[in-house]
Amino acid sequence: MKEIFEAIKKSAIRIRYAIENDDTGYSQNQNTTGDVQLKLDIKSDLIIEEELSQIASVKELASEEKEHIEKIHEDGKYLIGYDPLDGSSLVDVNLSVGSIFGIYEDDYSGKNLKASVYVVYGPRVELVIGYDGEVQLYRLDSNDKFNFIQVINLNQKGKLNSPGGTQNCWHPHHKKLIEDIFLDGYRLRYSGGMVPDLHQILLKGGGLFSYPATSDNEKGKLRMTFEVFPFAQIFELAGGEAIDGERRLLDLTPLHIHDTTPCFFGSNEEIKKVKSAYVN
Numbered sequence: 001m002k003e004i005f006e007a008i009k010k011s012a013i014r015i016r017y018a019i020e021n022d023d024t025g026y027s028q029n030q031n032t033t034g035d036v037q038l039k040l041d042i043k044s045d046l047i048i049e050e051e052l053s054q055i056a057s058v059k060e061l062a063s064e065e066k067e068h069i070e071k072i073h074e075d076g077k078y079l080i081g082y083d084p085l086d087g088s089s090l091v092d093v094n095l096s097v098g099s100i101f102g103i104y105e106d107d108y109s110g111k112n113l114k115a116s117v118y119v120v121y122g123p124r125v126e127l128v129i130g131y132d133g134e135v136q137l138y139r140l141d142s143n144d145k146f147n148f149i150q151v152i153n154l155n156q157k158g159k160l161n162s163p164g165g166t167q168n169c170w171h172p173h174h175k176k177l178i179e180d181i182f183l184d185g186y187r188l189r190y191s192g193g194m195v196p197d198l199h200q201i202l203l204k205g206g207g208l209f210s211y212p213a214t215s216d217n218e219k220g221k222l223r224m225t226f227e228v229f230p231f232a233q234i235f236e237l238a239g240g241e242a243i244d245g246e247r248r249l250l251d252l253t254p255l256h257i258h259d260t261t262p263c264f265f266g267s268n269e270e271i272k273k274v275k276s277a278y279v280n
């Protein structure tokens with residue numbers, strides 16, 4: 001596992017350089033969900049593939065940017081699902097973006113997720129690892145070294161609310177949940193990038209990030225394998241919870257690696273509110 005974390009660190013340093021220096025324009029390609037790929041999406045994907053495929057314990061790579069799984073080392077142990085540059089359309093307005101990695105064994109189900117990592121490319125580059133019972137934060141220094149900063153733990157209750165999804169497509173019970181949370185004194189924090197939005201909640205002690213089922217998208221938008229499961233594991237390890245409204249996200253199994261799910265990540269108090277709004 002350690003060598004996988006090291007390869008992710010190397011990828012992050014290369015991707016940071018590409019974000020700072022490369023063209024932010026669109027390519028001619030579309031990914032599986034029909035999004036037109038940015039040149040930076042393709043480059044980040046290539047960088048990660050190059051770095052991770054050198055690791056003997058990596059058996060397969062499943063990228064959010066590719067339709068099919070890539071076989072790497074037949075005798076490898078780990079299957080890695082990753083989103084190379086989540087929120088990439090925010091680069092041209094200079095907002096933070098991220099890379100997300102889920103390291104699985106046997107299949108891409110929540111229960112077989114062994115470790116999770118994400119990288120935030122913001123004013124500073126930070127990397128978070130959820131593994132071995134805890135969540136650790138690292139920060140990149142000017143010598144391209146990631147230094148350990150702290151263990152991340154959520155409070156029982158937070159102050160931030162990050163409600164995703166097109167608001168005029170929210171179901172009435174979801175609308176009421178979000179309104180009640182604001183009436184409770186929570187403050188709006190939503191950049192449109194899952195990585196910085198969830199990172200903010202983790203580092204500010206708690207809150208709620210939601211991306212619900214909507215009338216235009218009953219299965220939500222965020223993908224289980226590449227985005228949802230890694231953050232679900234990190235939230236649980238930090239003492240919070242992650243559910244789809246009713247069920248624990250890590251109990252889900254995608255039928256296809258690109259499957260999406262409604263999702264709620266938060267500290268305990270906020271998830272209690274979600275359950276009472278969603279479970280009849």
Ligand code: F6P
Pocket residue numbers: 086087088164165166192193194195221222227
């Ligand atoms: O998965 C892509 C993504 O950009 C996430 O990072 C983010 O949370 C979400 O989409 C934002 O979606 P919307 O623009 O619908 O709020």
